[in-house]
Amino acid sequence: MAKSSTLRTRRGAEAQPDSPKEGGWGIVVVIAAHLSLVIQYGLLRSGGVMYLSWKEDFDTNDKETAAVQSIISSMSCFSGLPAGVLTERFGCRVSGMVGGILMFIGLLCSYWVTDIYQLYITVSIIGAGIGIGYSSAVVAVAIYFKRKYKIAHAIAISGNGMGMMAAPPIFQFLLENFGWRGTFLIASAIAANIVTLSALFRPIRATRKSGGNLHSKHQHLAVKETGDMSNDDQNSEENYRHSDDVLQTGLPAEPDKTPNSSTGYVSLTTDSKNSNPILKLLKRLASSLGFHLFVKSYRFFLLCVIRLEFSIAYMGLVLYLVPRAQSVGVAPSSAAILLSILGVGSLLGRLGNGLLVSWKLSAEHVTAILMALAGSSVLLLNFESYYIFAIASFLHGFATGFFYAIVIVLTRQFVGVRKLAVGVGLFLIFSGIGVILGPLLAGWILDLTGDSYQTVFYVGSAVYFICAAQLLILPLLRRVEPGIDISPADV
Numbered sequence: 001m002a003k004s005s006t007l008r009t010r011r012g013a014e015a016q017p018d019s020p021k022e023g024g025w026g027i028v029v030v031i032a033a034h035l036s037l038v039i040q041y042g043l044l045r046s047g048g049v050m051y052l053s054w055k056e057d058f059d060t061n062d063k064e065t066a067a068v069q070s071i072i073s074s075m076s077c078f079s080g081l082p083a084g085v086l087t088e089r090f091g092c093r094v095s096g097m098v099g100g101i102l103m104f105i106g107l108l109c110s111y112w113v114t115d116i117y118q119l120y121i122t123v124s125i126i127g128a129g130i131g132i133g134y135s136s137a138v139v140a141v142a143i144y145f146k147r148k149y150k151i152a153h154a155i156a157i158s159g160n161g162m163g164m165m166a167a168p169p170i171f172q173f174l175l176e177n178f179g180w181r182g183t184f185l186i187a188s189a190i191a192a193n194i195v196t197l198s199a200l201f202r203p204i205r206a207t208r209k210s211g212g213n214l215h216s217k218h219q220h221l222a223v224k225e226t227g228d229m230s231n232d233d234q235n236s237e238e239n240y241r242h243s244d245d246v247l248q249t250g251l252p253a254e255p256d257k258t259p260n261s262s263t264g265y266v267s268l269t270t271d272s273k274n275s276n277p278i279l280k281l282l283k284r285l286a287s288s289l290g291f292h293l294f295v296k297s298y299r300f301f302l303l304c305v306i307r308l309e310f311s312i313a314y315m316g317l318v319l320y321l322v323p324r325a326q327s328v329g330v331a332p333s334s335a336a337i338l339l340s341i342l343g344v345g346s347l348l349g350r351l352g353n354g355l356l357v358s359w360k361l362s363a364e365h366v367t368a369i370l371m372a373l374a375g376s377s378v379l380l381l382n383f384e385s386y387y388i389f390a391i392a393s394f395l396h397g398f399a400t401g402f403f404y405a406i407v408i409v410l411t412r413q414f415v416g417v418r419k420l421a422v423g424v425g426l427f428l429i430f431s432g433i434g435v436i437l438g439p440l441l442a443g444w445i446l447d448l449t450g451d452s453y454q455t456v457f458y459v460g461s462a463v464y465f466i467c468a469a470q471l472l473i474l475p476l477l478r479r480v481e482p483g484i485d486i487s488p489a490d491v
Helices: 025-046 049-060 062-078 080-088 092-110 116-144 149-191 192-200 229-248 277-289 291-294 297-325 333-357 364-382 386-415 420-449 453-477
Strands: 006-009 016-017 207-209 219-224 267-272
Touching: 025 062, 025 092, 025 116, 025 149, 025 192, 049 062, 049 116, 049 149, 062 116, 062 219, 062 420, 080 092, 080 116, 080 420, 092 116, 092 149, 092 192, 116 149, 116 192, 116 386, 116 420, 149 192, 149 333, 149 386, 207 364, 291 297, 297 333, 297 364, 297 386, 297 420, 297 453, 333 386, 364 386, 364 453, 386 420, 420 453
Parallel strands: none
Antiparallel strands: 006 219, 006 267, 016 207
């Protein structure tokens, strides 16, 4: 009996997702993704509105109360990788609905918490739901658009900035009229709409074609009989189930081998000798979690590092923008407006990224220029004029909002649509690490320099300029990296 079997599959017989037209149902998907992100980021950025209510109700100190926002933010990042695996396996519709359900449960249960530690648990559930919902929304848009993807993505991702601007005053109104518990109860009903919006992420229908005719699963495979027939039947059944994954998730199927262009066949060789089950399991687990992307795409790995560094600098500015303004005599109410100006700039940056990159410009070079702009805007905060603070806040919001949007486009370019969900999950983990390290590093600098906000901003500006230099290196790495096999329909 032969120890290996060769399975040849016609390229035309494999399940392939139909290429949707630019528009149609894709417009519905973009609107649904936009509204979903409005709700998610509105919830994520409104914790400060209820800060004093939590502190008074639970009789906690500043450190314990501030941990609520830290937990929900970090959980929304660290849940990115499980969200990517869930999206890749079950599709954007299922994962988005799971995220909406988790947010609904977390907000609803928060109504009955009796101490701050129970609130930690419920906001962890909310954060996990936000992370899963975010992944499904951005991947759904990527599946439906190719030529106009950058513009479609910009419209969808602008929901983040819209939520950041619209949610705080709404939550303030609800807090004044219903208390923080009533606010969470109403927010749970709002979050439940994400389940409905995610249901609109309809998978792209896949068809099995061979010369234009439909075939049964046994007609998909041309088997070269070199071994036991039962093994061939088993491989045939496994390949058929693999093709069915396209129908269920809407994501392109992962090719097992590079097609032979001369014969039109794909060669799949199974060697039963030297097969270690544990090693195969570990390799399969690493592949499912996307760790192989770091080895095959150096550009993606560097992009994740840039994301970590960016989060460190960004958190330092957001945390100390208002205190810096107040330290030079700006009224608290006027200082708080700087965050709104930051949000307006972020919204315009997210909307503008699709337009700028669509002008036949290199995404890496445009982003590097705007990253340098972010570093320059931070330096402006070392002046003592409120108008300069306002200009710096807008410029910083525009530059960072652009980066938040374009990082998804670059990830799609580096790893393809098929691995986009896992790729988004991996760089969100790097972002989560930066979210944690940013405030810690800024606090350490303040303690070391005697409450010098200028030093924090100098360091943050330097980090932004380092990120800009690294972005210029990205195109050069393409020449030396092994690369990821990406089909024309997968970019």
